[in-house]
Amino acid sequence: MQRTYISDLKDHVGTEVSIGGWVSVRRDQGKMVFMDIRDMSGTVQCVVLPSHTEALETVKEVRTEWVLEMKGIVNKRPEKNIKAGVANGDIELEITSIEVLSKAQELPFALDAELNLDTYFDHLPLTLRTERARDIFTVQATIVEAYRQSLRRQKFMEFQAPALVAGDAEGGGAAFKVEYFNEKTAYLATSPQLYKEIMVGPFERAFTIAKIFRAEKSATTRHLSELTQMDFEMGFIKDHFDVIAVLEQVIRDVVSTVKEKHTDVFTRFKIEAPLMPEKFPVFTLREAQDLIAKEFDRTVEDTRDMSPEDERQICEYAKEKFGSDFVFITRFPTAKRAFYTYADPADPDFSLSFDLLFRGLEINSGSQRIHNYDQMIEKMKSRNINPENFSFYLQAFKYGLPPHGGCSTGLERITARMLELANVKEASAFPRDLTRIDNPLSQ
Amino acid sequence: MQRTYISDLKDHVGTEVSIGGWVSVRRDQGKMVFMDIRDMSGTVQCVVLPSHTEALETVKEVRTEWVLEMKGIVNKRPEKNIKAGVANGDIELEITSIEVLSKAQELPFALDAELNLDTYFDHLPLTLRTERARDIFTVQATIVEAYRQSLRRQKFMEFQAPALVAGDAEGGGAAFKVEYFNEKTAYLATSPQLYKEIMVGPFERAFTIAKIFRAEKSATTRHLSELTQMDFEMGFIKDHFDVIAVLEQVIRDVVSTVKEKHTDVFTRFKIEAPLMPEKFPVFTLREAQDLIAKEFDRTVEDTRDMSPEDERQICEYAKEKFGSDFVFITRFPTAKRAFYTYADPADPDFSLSFDLLFRGLEINSGSQRIHNYDQMIEKMKSRNINPENFSFYLQAFKYGLPPHGGCSTGLERITARMLELANVKEASAFPRDLTRIDNPLSQ
Numbered sequence: 001m002q003r004t005y006i007s008d009l010k011d012h013v014g015t016e017v018s019i020g021g022w023v024s025v026r027r028d029q030g031k032m033v034f035m036d037i038r039d040m041s042g043t044v045q046c047v048v049l050p051s052h053t054e055a056l057e058t059v060k061e062v063r064t065e066w067v068l069e070m071k072g073i074v075n076k077r078p079e080k081n082i083k084a085g086v087a088n089g090d091i092e093l094e095i096t097s098i099e100v101l102s103k104a105q106e107l108p109f110a111l112d113a114e115l116n117l118d119t120y121f122d123h124l125p126l127t128l129r130t131e132r133a134r135d136i137f138t139v140q141a142t143i144v145e146a147y148r149q150s151l152r153r154q155k156f157m158e159f160q161a162p163a164l165v166a167g168d169a170e171g172g173g174a175a176f177k178v179e180y181f182n183e184k185t186a187y188l189a190t191s192p193q194l195y196k197e198i199m200v201g202p203f204e205r206a207f208t209i210a211k212i213f214r215a216e217k218s219a220t221t222r223h224l225s226e227l228t229q230m231d232f233e234m235g236f237i238k239d240h241f242d243v244i245a246v247l248e249q250v251i252r253d254v255v256s257t258v259k260e261k262h263t264d265v266f267t268r269f270k271i272e273a274p275l276m277p278e279k280f281p282v283f284t285l286r287e288a289q290d291l292i293a294k295e296f297d298r299t300v301e302d303t304r305d306m307s308p309e310d311e312r313q314i315c316e317y318a319k320e321k322f323g324s325d326f327v328f329i330t331r332f333p334t335a336k337r338a339f340y341t342y343a344d345p346a347d348p349d350f351s352l353s354f355d356l357l358f359r360g361l362e363i364n365s366g367s368q369r370i371h372n373y374d375q376m377i378e379k380m381k382s383r384n385i386n387p388e389n390f391s392f393y394l395q396a397f398k399y400g401l402p403p404h405g406g407c408s409t410g411l412e413r414i415t416a417r418m419l420e421l422a423n424v425k426e427a428s429a430f431p432r433d434l435t436r437i438d439n440p441l442s443q
Numbered sequence: 444m445q446r447t448y449i450s451d452l453k454d455h456v457g458t459e460v461s462i463g464g465w466v467s468v469r470r471d472q473g474k475m476v477f478m479d480i481r482d483m484s485g486t487v488q489c490v491v492l493p494s495h496t497e498a499l500e501t502v503k504e505v506r507t508e509w510v511l512e513m514k515g516i517v518n519k520r521p522e523k524n525i526k527a528g529v530a531n532g533d534i535e536l537e538i539t540s541i542e543v544l545s546k547a548q549e550l551p552f553a554l555d556a557e558l559n560l561d562t563y564f565d566h567l568p569l570t571l572r573t574e575r576a577r578d579i580f581t582v583q584a585t586i587v588e589a590y591r592q593s594l595r596r597q598k599f600m601e602f603q604a605p606a607l608v609a610g611d612a613e614g615g616g617a618a619f620k621v622e623y624f625n626e627k628t629a630y631l632a633t634s635p636q637l638y639k640e641i642m643v644g645p646f647e648r649a650f651t652i653a654k655i656f657r658a659e660k661s662a663t664t665r666h667l668s669e670l671t672q673m674d675f676e677m678g679f680i681k682d683h684f685d686v687i688a689v690l691e692q693v694i695r696d697v698v699s700t701v702k703e704k705h706t707d708v709f710t711r712f713k714i715e716a717p718l719m720p721e722k723f724p725v726f727t728l729r730e731a732q733d734l735i736a737k738e739f740d741r742t743v744e745d746t747r748d749m750s751p752e753d754e755r756q757i758c759e760y761a762k763e764k765f766g767s768d769f770v771f772i773t774r775f776p777t778a779k780r781a782f783y784t785y786a787d788p789a790d791p792d793f794s795l796s797f798d799l800l801f802r803g804l805e806i807n808s809g810s811q812r813i814h815n816y817d818q819m820i821e822k823m824k825s826r827n828i829n830p831e832n833f834s835f836y837l838q839a840f841k842y843g844l845p846p847h848g849g850c851s852t853g854l855e856r857i858t859a860r861m862l863e864l865a866n867v868k869e870a871s872a873f874p875r876d877l878t879r880i881d882n883p884l885s886q
Contacts (some may be wrong), residue, residue, distance in 0.1 A: 039647065067845045102814055102843045102844055103844050104841065105841050123838060124641070125641045126842045128644060134645050144603075146599065157584055159580055160654075162875060163630075165880065165881070166884075180880070181660065181884075186880055192785055195872075199872075201568060201569070202571045202572045202576060203483055204482065205483060209652075211654055213607065228603045234444065235695070236463045237485075238481075300772065370757060371790075392567075393568065398552065400465060400508040400509050401510065403544060411603070430605040432605060434624050438608070438609050441627050
């Protein structure tokens with residue numbers, strides 16, 4: 001018999017069907033056994049009645065997370081047992097036969113138990129099955145897809161950026177070393193930056209969803225050592241506001257798609273969908289910090305960059321005053337940004353750069369870039385970067401690159417803020433950090 | 444003035460427009476200067492007439508790959524100068540002003556020159572701008588997008604598989620070592636296999652587009668050290684033919700989409716679009732090798748696996764007899780496949796596995812997998828794999844996993860065969876191999 005998905009059972013009332021799924025819950029009630037069975041489409045209550053002796057015999061042994069293939073009759077529930085507003089709350093499957101596809105050992109904890117994060121991560125092959133985890137990664141799949149679709153509509157070409165690179169582009173040991181062939185050392189990319197700039201040459205507008213790797217010893221709720229970045233780069237811009245315009249459209253498309261497809265997730269997480277006004281508010285760094293100082297009556301310590309507290313407070317302000325969960329911050333000091341960042345020709349101490357903050361956290365960073373070859377060489381030298389180490393990349397500039405800019409969104413960060421997760425690691429299905437690759441690393 | 448894309452110029456005949464782009468070709472003819480200008484949308488012939496003295500002065504210096512912003516009048520060409528069948532072959536842009544956005548140094552070779560592969564790879568920031576390279580990566584972007592769309596329609600959930608892993612899953616030193624934190628060694632993933640099987644637990648049907656890394660010292664036209672794999676895995680299967688059915692649908696969708704969007708590329712590459720009959724032919728390994736022996740009158744040396752020559756010949760046969768550029772080969776010996784491969788219960792020496800060949804090359808490999816925990820442990824031990832090293836992965840089995848299977852398509856390989864590229868490296872925008880990461884590695 002063809003398998004019926006659990007979400008389709010309501011269309012089969014009164015007939016016999018076959019389903020497959022996991023036992024989420026098992027309850028014994030007198031001689032009857034009730035089970036909540038879960039498949040990729042939903043959950044349904046099943047009952048094994050004493051009259052079905054063979055099924056009853058099989059079910060005796062069945063426990064949580066066993067995988068079953070079962071036949072049964074879809075029954076309407078009596079009025080008094082209907083659970084309103086719950087999917088399949090008005091039906092029940094009367095099981096006629098059970099085949100055990102896979103047994104499960106006793107679980108180390110109930111799947112709906114509150115766990116500390118380490119226990120949760122230690123058991124991801126199990127805990128990813130919780131409704132909460134499935135919600136997070138269902139939303140994440142929608143985010144990444146909506147991000148791509150929006151860029152594709154805006155005429156960007158997707159490409160595959162490399163993860164293995166020849167040098168530590170940013171210096172300072174932020175890159176992991178790889179033992180490459182013939183005793184050569186390679187590195188893991190800390191950004192697809194150089195490659196997406198190269199791709200402006202052939203395609204003008206290019207994007208990549210790329211893994212990047214950070215060897216920084218940061219053990220905060222904001223850091224992972226392996227991340228998924230959603231990067232785009234575009235040519236023939238006037239300045240960084242052209243990049244901001246594309247990004248704002250992308251974010252609108254992402255949020256709208258998530259709202260449209262996953263209202264149920266926002267309900268289950270007991271949070272609101274992100275607020276977006278007609279236009280996202282934009283402040284210069286200076287304006288933002290002046291506002292924070294005034295509104296929160298405090299001294300801003302570092303006027304060269306936004307601290308985590310600055311980010312939280314300007315977001316709080318923007319939400320209240322502008323009804324926006326998003327804020328752009330512009331005009332960061334040139335010295336604080338990467339070497340390829342374009343300085344404002346009218347005031348070279350400041351750069352044509354920006355960050356996008358979302359619910360208190362920087363989720364995107366971008367800028368116009370230097371496009372002139374000589375200027376790039378000069379800038380590298382002023383930063384003690386040896387242009388010879390960048391000879392491959394520099395060909396793009398040597399052979400004519402238009403004014404261009406771009407930005408990079410952290411997938412885990414945007415997912416975490418979308419669902420208001422306390423720790424960005426929860427937004428990585430298989431998080432890697434200082435102390436963990438799947439299992440905890442021995443000390 | 445707003446920029447007009449070159450592909451839209453035909454709608455602006457008789458008016459003044461502004462364009463931006465690269466100089467593909469420059470030709471002087473008496474006092475006039477002709478240029479072919481290229482942007483992301485197309486190419487147009489521009490002419491600077493002696494009457495536009497300022498533009499003529501500027502253009503004197505202009506060479507190939509300079510980036511220009513220009514104003515001009517869109518003119519119909521006189522009848523005798525129309526190039527039929529060429530985009531913009533019936534118009535010409537009469538330039539009124541030129542702004543140089545970016546100069547280019549003299550090119551090391553003409554962009555349309557025939558290059559040997561090493562020279563081509565040494566200069567990718569330039570050579571990716573050739574029409575041929577843009578065609579390859581435009582088709583590749585379509586392939587990866589169509590692959591995802593097809594799986595999404597078939598109810599697969601996308602997830603991000605990790606690149607950093609704790610162990611060398613396949614053993615034999617096929618994995619690159621990474622210096623992780625605190626003097627720990629991590630490895631680069633050789634496959635997302637373990638993670639997609641884990642994802643069957645939460646989602647039943649999961650897919651990932653993942654980077655994988657191979658430290659094998661193979662310097663053939665079929666090998667790269669960094670690859671993009673398109674992997675899916677599905678639960679509740681009867682056997683590997685359920686996987687084959689999903690894959691065949693995916694491949695049909697990919698080929699149809701590429702055919703629909705890029706007939707011009709097939710024309711430029713002087714090749715046919717791939718042939719697909721009603722149903723892809725399926726042979727067991729034994730059948731395939733018997734056919735080869737008979738049809739090509741030769742002895743098959745290794746009856747345990749397909750050699751590159753076997754792959755080419757069975758594809759030649761399938762194309763001729765069945766009008767198919769695709770062939771499935773099944774029933775590989777269990778001993779020749781990865782440890783997680785499901786042996787045929789009726790004949791355990793053979794596995795429920797398959798390869799998909801495309802125009803002479805294996806582009807996909809898949810199988811039903813072991814789903815029973817005890818059986819998995821036993822199999823690991825029989826292969827001298829220590830289950831303790833797989834304790835994270837094994838949780839998925841310990842806590843109930845349905846019969847499942849999946850497969851993996853190499854993006855570079857399918858791209859290479861789609862366009863009949865001689866070397867798979869040409870299908871990687873930034874190929875890494877034994878001797879190259881961007882630049883050649885010093886010996």
